[in-house]
Amino acid sequence: xxxxxxxxxxxxxxxxxxxxxxxxxxxxxxxxxxxxxxxxxxxxxxxxxxxxxxxxxxxxxxxxxxxxxxxxxxxxxxxxxxxxxxxxxxxxxxxxxxxxxxxxxxxxxxxxxxxxxxxxxxxxxxxxxxxxxxxxxxxxxxxxxxxxxxxxxxxxxxxxxxxxxxxxxxxxxxxxxxxxxxxxxxxxxxxxxxxxxxxxxxxxxxxxxxxxxxxxxxxxxxxxxxxxxxxxxxxxxxxxxxxxxxxxxxxxxxxxxxxxxxxxxxxxxxxxxxxxxxxxxxxxxxxxxxxxxxxxxxxxxxxxxxxxxxxxxxxxxxxxxxxxxxxxxxxxxxxxxxxxxxxxxxxxxxxxxxxxxxxxxxxxxxxxxxxxxxxxxxxxxx
Numbered sequence: 605x606x607x608x609x610x611x612x613x614x615x616x617x618x619x620x621x622x623x624x625x626x627x628x629x630x631x632x633x634x635x636x637x638x639x640x641x642x643x644x645x646x647x648x649x650x651x652x653x654x655x656x657x658x659x660x661x662x663x664x665x666x667x668x669x670x671x672x673x674x675x676x677x678x679x680x681x682x683x684x685x686x687x688x689x690x691x692x693x694x695x696x697x698x699x700x701x702x703x704x705x706x707x708x709x710x711x712x713x714x715x716x717x718x719x720x721x722x723x724x725x726x727x728x729x730x731x732x733x734x735x736x737x738x739x740x741x742x743x744x745x746x747x748x749x750x751x752x753x754x755x756x757x758x759x760x761x762x763x764x765x766x767x768x769x770x771x772x773x774x775x776x777x778x779x780x781x782x783x784x785x786x787x788x789x790x791x792x793x794x795x796x797x798x799x800x801x802x803x804x805x806x807x808x809x810x811x812x813x814x815x816x817x818x819x820x821x822x823x824x825x826x827x828x829x830x831x832x833x834x835x836x837x838x839x840x841x842x843x844x845x846x847x848x849x850x851x852x853x854x855x856x857x858x859x860x861x862x863x864x865x866x867x868x869x870x871x872x873x874x875x876x877x878x879x880x881x882x883x884x885x886x887x888x889x890x891x892x893x894x895x896x897x898x899x900x901x902x903x904x905x906x907x908x909x910x911x912x913x914x915x916x917x918x919x920x921x922x923x924x925x926x927x928x929x930x931x932x933x934x935x936x937x938x939x940x941x942x943x944x945x946x947x948x949x950x951x952x953x954x955x956x957x958x959x960x961x962x963x964x965x966x967x968x969x970x971x972x973x974x975x976x977x978x979x980x981x982x983x984x985x986x
Contacts, residue, residue: 616710619643619682620740624712626655626664627684627747631805632831633657636907638685638751640664644672644706646679659832663688665697669704677705684744686715689724698724701733708734712744716752716984745984750806750910753930753983759900760807761983763931764913764920765799766948767791769939774917775946794971795935800827802933803835807908810899812919813841822851823914834859836908840894840919842887844871848878856880863894863902896926917950924949925958930983932962934976 626641634640634656642664644652652675654667662670665687669676687697687709701709709728714737715721729735745752750761766774767790776788789796803809804827811823816839825835837852837860844864846853852860856879863885872882886898903911913923923929934948951957965978 615648616682616736616739619645619680620684620710620712622650622653623682623684624740624743624747626653627744630655630657630664632829633659635807635832636751636754636909638748640683640685642668642684643682644668644676644679645682646675651675651679657832661693663694663697666694666700669700672704678707679705680708680710681706682710682739684712684740685748686711686713686721687724687728688715688720689727690720696724696727698727701728702731706733708736710736710739712739713741713748716748717755749930749983753986754904754909756983756986759904759928760908760911761931762900762911762913762923762929763802763806763933764915764923764929765802765933765935766914766920767795767799767935767937768948769937769941769945771940771942772948773941773945774948776941777944790939791935791937792971792973795937795973795975798968798970798975799935800825801829803827803912804829804831806835806910806912807833808836808838808903808910809912809914810838810840811913811915813839813843813845814918815914815916816841816846816850816852818916820851822855824855836861836903836906838863838899838903838911840899842866842894844868844875844882846875846880848874853878853880863899865894893922896923896928900928917947918952921949921951921953921957924960924980925951925953929960930979930981932976932978932980935970935973936976937973 623641623643627639630639637656637658641655643650652668652672654664656664665683681701687701689696689698725735753761768774769790803825809823823837839846839862841862842865846862853875858879861881863883865887867884875882886895887893888895949957960980962978962980965976968975
């Protein structure tokens with residue numbers, strides 16, 4: 605297949621930016637499918653546009669084509685991901701574009717699914733449709749990193765998020781007054797609002813029982829934006845110590861999932877009666893803890909494509925040592941706590957903490973705070 609790579613026309617970039625904005629409207633509404641936006645342009649006029657919502661079935665291209673009607677003939681389609689070429693819940697979008705008389709298709713990125721990648725473009729080109737590939741490719745890849753990880757390796761994308769002081773501490777010293785459930789914010793309101801937007805883009809938030817016992821968190825999506833399914837709140841709790849009077853249990857509505865290593869009936873029944881799901885998982889043969897790979901496999905089976913890890917020092921270290929973290933998103937506040945406070949990672953494994961190398965790091969100003977976003981693994985290259 606021959607395609608023209610990155611034909612960087614101003615108009616192409618402008619319309620693809622509009623398609624990317626539409627794709628962002630899919631966030632929270634499309635999972636486990638990718639977020640995709642499409643704009644149909646004819647004579648520098650938008651004749652149709654749309655984005656994908658999983659529960660509404662139609663892909664972004666079909667939404668745009670239905671809006672355009674006969675005006676789609678001779679138009680250019682700007683699409684943030686390669687049109688599908690296979691039969692799923694809908695027919696192939698590539699065929700629909702051909703049937704509508706689309707003259708040219710501009711695509712940001714090929715489908716990350718190795719089974720179908722490139723086939724939609726081949727079908728379009730065989731029908732005489734002009735193809736331009738790679739306009740705003742980087743932005744589209746960032747937008748669908750979780751889908752790429754999920755479809756290529758059959759496990760969720762994992763983002764480790766933490767709020768820290770400048771000396772890398774995520775909690776106050778143990779001697780500080782910190783009653784269970786009391787709020788001790790390190791970062792600013794602006795940073796915490798950004799975290800809610802990140803939760804909105806995720807399918808699940810994961811923590812350990814130690815954090816639940818000490819902080820009594822809600823772990824909910826408080827972004828105020830609509831989502832197609834509740835944020836799944838997941839707790840690793842080997843001995844099943846989650847209390848029925850915790851905020852998680854009291855607010856559960858089949859959206860709290862607790863993984864343990866042994867099921868104790870008199871602890872399971874009260875939690876399940878409150879809407880908490882309790883499941884037993886395999887342990888790590890070396891450490892005797894819940895296997896992180898088993899956790900991700902089970903979440904993948906539930907169509908969870910993106911997990912936010914918001915945990916304490918021990919679980920952070922375990923997840924990083926296990927190699928399951930794809931991205932770090934660290935919010936730094938202008939404070940110093942000292943070496944008696946809680947670090948970002950604290951490994952209890954005999955071999956200690958394994959060095960983690962970061963790539964492609966980005967800095968984000970957050971009022972008086974700043975955030976560091978960095979990749980550990982590239983899901984598009986797995």
